[in-house]
Amino acid sequence: MGTGRGGGSGTGLLAQLRNPPGGAAGRTMLLTVFTDRTGSGVWAAACVLYFTEVERLTAGQVGLLLGVAAVAGIAGSPLAGRLAANLGSRPVLIGCHLLRAVALAAVLLCSSFGALLGLVALTALGDRAARAMEMLFATDAAGERRSVYRALSRTAMNAGYAAGAGLAAIGLAVGTPAAYRALLLADVLSFLLSAVLVASIREPRHEGRVVAGSARPAPDADSTPRPSPWRDGGYLRFVALDCALTIDDAILNVGLPLWLIHATHAPHALVPAFLAINTVLVVAAQLRVSAAVRTPRQAVRAVPMYGFTVLGCCAAAAAAHGTGPVLASALLLAAAVLVTFAELLRSVVSWELSVALAPERARPEYLGVAGMAQSTEKAAGPLLLTGAVLSTGPLGWLALGTATTVAAYAQRHFTTARLHAAGATGATASGSAKSPAPSTTSG
Numbered sequence: 001m002g003t004g005r006g007g008g009s010g011t012g013l014l015a016q017l018r019n020p021p022g023g024a025a026g027r028t029m030l031l032t033v034f035t036d037r038t039g040s041g042v043w044a045a046a047c048v049l050y051f052t053e054v055e056r057l058t059a060g061q062v063g064l065l066l067g068v069a070a071v072a073g074i075a076g077s078p079l080a081g082r083l084a085a086n087l088g089s090r091p092v093l094i095g096c097h098l099l100r101a102v103a104l105a106a107v108l109l110c111s112s113f114g115a116l117l118g119l120v121a122l123t124a125l126g127d128r129a130a131r132a133m134e135m136l137f138a139t140d141a142a143g144e145r146r147s148v149y150r151a152l153s154r155t156a157m158n159a160g161y162a163a164g165a166g167l168a169a170i171g172l173a174v175g176t177p178a179a180y181r182a183l184l185l186a187d188v189l190s191f192l193l194s195a196v197l198v199a200s201i202r203e204p205r206h207e208g209r210v211v212a213g214s215a216r217p218a219p220d221a222d223s224t225p226r227p228s229p230w231r232d233g234g235y236l237r238f239v240a241l242d243c244a245l246t247i248d249d250a251i252l253n254v255g256l257p258l259w260l261i262h263a264t265h266a267p268h269a270l271v272p273a274f275l276a277i278n279t280v281l282v283v284a285a286q287l288r289v290s291a292a293v294r295t296p297r298q299a300v301r302a303v304p305m306y307g308f309t310v311l312g313c314c315a316a317a318a319a320a321h322g323t324g325p326v327l328a329s330a331l332l333l334a335a336a337v338l339v340t341f342a343e344l345l346r347s348v349v350s351w352e353l354s355v356a357l358a359p360e361r362a363r364p365e366y367l368g369v370a371g372m373a374q375s376t377e378k379a380a381g382p383l384l385l386t387g388a389v390l391s392t393g394p395l396g397w398l399a400l401g402t403a404t405t406v407a408a409y410a411q412r413h414f415t416t417a418r419l420h421a422a423g424a425t426g427a428t429a430s431g432s433a434k435s436p437a438p439s440t441t442s443g
Contacts, residue, residue, distance in 0.1 A: 016148060016151075016152055016287065017030065017152060017155075020142075020148070020149060020152050021141065021142035021143065021145035021146070021148050021149040021152075022138070022141030022142050022143075022149060025141050025201045025202070026138075026141050026142060026149060028197055028198075028200060028201050029134070029137055029138070029141065029153075029197075029198075029201065030152055030153060030156045031156075031197060032194045032197040032198055033134065033153055033156045033157055033160065034156040034157075034159055034160040034163075035160065035190050035193050035194050035197065036097070036130070036160065036190055036191070036194045037156070037157045037158075037159075037160025037161050037164065038160040038161075038163045038164040038167070038190055039164060039186060039187035039188075039189065039190020039191060039194075040127075040160070040161065040164060040187065040190070041160060041161040041162065041163065041164020041165045041167075041168065042164040042165075042167050042168045042171075042183050042186045042187050042190075043104075043164075043168075043183065043184065043186075043187040044161075044164070044165075044168075045164065045165050045168035045169070045172065045183075046168050046171060046172060046180055046183040046184070048062060049172065049180060050180040050181075050183070050184060051065060051116075053177060053180060054177045054180050054181065055110070055116065057113070057116075061113060064117075065116065065117060065120055066120075067379070068117055068120070068121050069120045069121050069123070069124035070124065070375075070378050070379035071121075071379050072121035072122070072124050072125045073124040073125055073127060073128035073375045073378065073379070074128070074372055074375040074376055074379060075125055075128075076124070076125040076126065076127065076128030076129035076130075076131075076132065076371075076375065077128050077129060077131070077132040077367075077368045077369065077370070077371025077372050077375055078365075078368040078369050078371070078372060079125070079129060079368070080092055080096065080128075080129035080130075080132045080133055080368055080371075081132055081136070081364045081365045081366070081367055081368015081369065081371070082364070082365055082368060083095075084133060084136055084364035084368070085226070085362070085364040085365050089133045089136040089137045089140070089364065090137070090198060090199075090201060092129070092133050093130060093133035093134065093137065093198050094195050094198050094199055096126045096127075096129045096130035096133060097126075097130060097191045097192070097194045097195035097198065098191070098192075098195050099122065099123075099125075099126040100123050100126040100127060100130070100191045101188050101191035101192050101195070103119045103120075103122040103123040103126065104119070104123050104184065104187060104188050104191070105185070105188045106119050107119050107120070107123075107184065108181060108184065108185075128371065128374075128375045131371060131374070132367060132368050132371035134153070135351065135354075135367055135370075135371065136363065136364055136367050136368075138150065138153060139351075139355050139363065139367065144294075146351070146352075146355070147290040147291070147293055147294045147348050147351075147352060148287070148290055148291075150290060150347060150348055150351055151286040151287045151289070151290035151348070152287075154282055154286050154347055155282065155283050155286060155287075158278075158279050158282045158283060159283070161279075162279055167183075167186065168183055171183040226361055226362045226365070227359045227361065227362045227365075227366075228362070228365065229358075229362070229365050229366045229368075229369040230369070232366075234357070234414065234418050235357055235358070235366060235369070235370075236369070237414055238353065238354075238357055238370075238411065238414065238415060238418075239369055239370055239372060239373050241407050241410055241411040241414070242350055242354075242370070242373035242411070243372075243373045243376045243377055243380075244403070244404060244407040245303075245306060245307075245346060245350065245373075245404065245407055245408060245411065246346060246350070246373055246374050246377040246381070247310065247377060247381055247384075247400070247404055248310060248313075248339050248340075248342040248343045248346060249343070249374075249377060249378070249381060250377065250378075250381025250382050250384065250385050251310070251313060251314075251339050251385065252274060252275075252278055252336065252339050252340070252343070253275075253382075254381070254382045254385045254386065255317070255385040255389060255390065256274055256317060256332060256335060256336060256339070257271045257274065258385070258386065258390055259317055259320070259321075259332075259390060259397075260320075260328075260332055262390070263320075263321050263390070263393070264320045264321060264323070264328040264332065265323070265324060265325045265328050266320065266325055266328040266329040266332055267325060267329065270329055270332065270333070273333065273336070274332075274336045277333065277336045277337060277340060278336065278339075278340045278343070281337065281340045281341070281344070282340065282343070282344065285341075285344055286344055286347070289341075289344040289345060289348060290348045293345075293348045293349055293352060294352075295352075296352060296353060296356035296419055297419075298352075299348070299349045299352040299353050299356070300353070300412055300415050300416050300419065301412075302345055302348075302349050303349055303353075303408045303409075303411050303412040303415070304405070304408045304409055304412055305345060305408075306342050306345045306346055306349065306404075306408050307404050307405030307406070307407065307408030307409065308405060308408075309338050309339070309341050309342040309345065310338075310339065310342045310400075310401055310404040310405070311401035311402065311404065311405050312338045312401075313335045313336075313338035313339040313342065313401070314335075314397040314398060314400050314401030314404075315397070315398065315401060316331045316332070316334045316335040316338065317331070317332065317335045317397050318393075318394035318395075318397040318398055319331050319394075320332050320335070321393065321394050350370075350373070353415055354366070354367055354370035355367070356419065357415065357418060357419070358370070384400075388400075
């Protein structure tokens with residue numbers, strides 16, 4: 001989708017949003033992301049109550065439903081990447097939005113738990129596939145300014161989630177089955193509107209890559225077989241380590257709230273502050289963090305910083321155990337700040353390295369596999385936090401922080417070796433460096 005730069009001299013958030021990387025296409029995709037996440041924010045806030053009050057499910061059934069959905073979502077990214085290799089990211093992203101709209105709308109007609117399981121799993125699969133396609137679109141559209149686009153995209157995401165939560169609060173205040181159904185339909189509408197927005201974007205032809213909307217390669221495409229990420233041991237190792245380096249999401253949304261409630265004397269009213277801190281800091285600091293990580297070399301250097309930031313968060317959470325309300329509150333708020341900065345780092349570092357390590361000819365397939373890291377964390381992270389960390393107390397937190405730091409150093413070591421072997425250590429974020437040759441033994 002070209003390397004549109006979206007010129008303009010302004011570097012502030014509003015100036016960048018008005019003229020983002022990728023130009024008009026980038027601007028439309030940012031609006032799409034905001035629309036999608038607004039609907040997702042509505043449904044995230046209302047889904048448990050919908051399943052409980054409208055579908056009359058038990059707590060165990062709701063847990064099983066959400067767990068199956070999380071596992072099903074893992075397959076979404078690689079499946080979408082494979083389809084995008086032949087069709088292009090734009091039609092696949094449109095299909096993802098339509099799939100989610102149809103599956104979620106069908107939930108209204110469900111009369112059995114088995115059918116509900118299938119529909120929610122299908123919605124989750126489409127959700128994770130859409131995330132992978134957004135990543136692929138941004139990588140192509142923003143070119144060497146993809147770190148800036150990623151920052152703007154995350155700002156749009158958080159604004160959308162906040163708007164969705166606000167809309168959901170209105171429906172939840174009404175509290176009737178009709179209100180819960182209206183919230184579900186609001187999410188369906190957001191998917192349909194997102195599909196329309198994506199359909200308005202042109203996906204231009206790439207040299208040496210598959211033509212969007214066609215299974216035929218571009219005329220000058222390389223006739224050699226396309227590399228496969230499933231046979232690239234070095235890339236799979238990167239993705240496996242990346243699963244461990246996305247733990248910040250589970251810490252913020254599951255670990256800290258449950259730890260505050262069950263293991264500290266901090267007031268329960270402090271829980272919403274974690275999300276508020278996260279939202280404000282992402283909007284205020286994402287552009288600054290992204291500006292510091294624009295090349296693979298910078299991304300590699302930043303990986304250990306993620307580990308130490310998570311370690312600091314875990315240490316603060318552990319120290320809050322057994323202290324008074326005031327000190328416990330201060331420590332947990334500090335933990336929320338630290339884990340948010342870890343999230344800011346991870347969002348740009350993971351993306352930059354996912355692209356830098358992927359051969360350009362097979363970028364859709366590789367980025368699809370890379371997207372499995374976040375999907376896997378969403379399925380396994382809450383179980384890790386509740387089953388292993390919280391149950392073992394402060395030592396569990398310290399062990400989690402230490403293990404994350406070790407994983408960060410391991411990823412830095414293997415990624416540095418792979419980039420160095422490919423001659424890419426001095427490459428810019430444009431991806432112009434030589435693509436590493438896939439190998440089951442590559443570092």
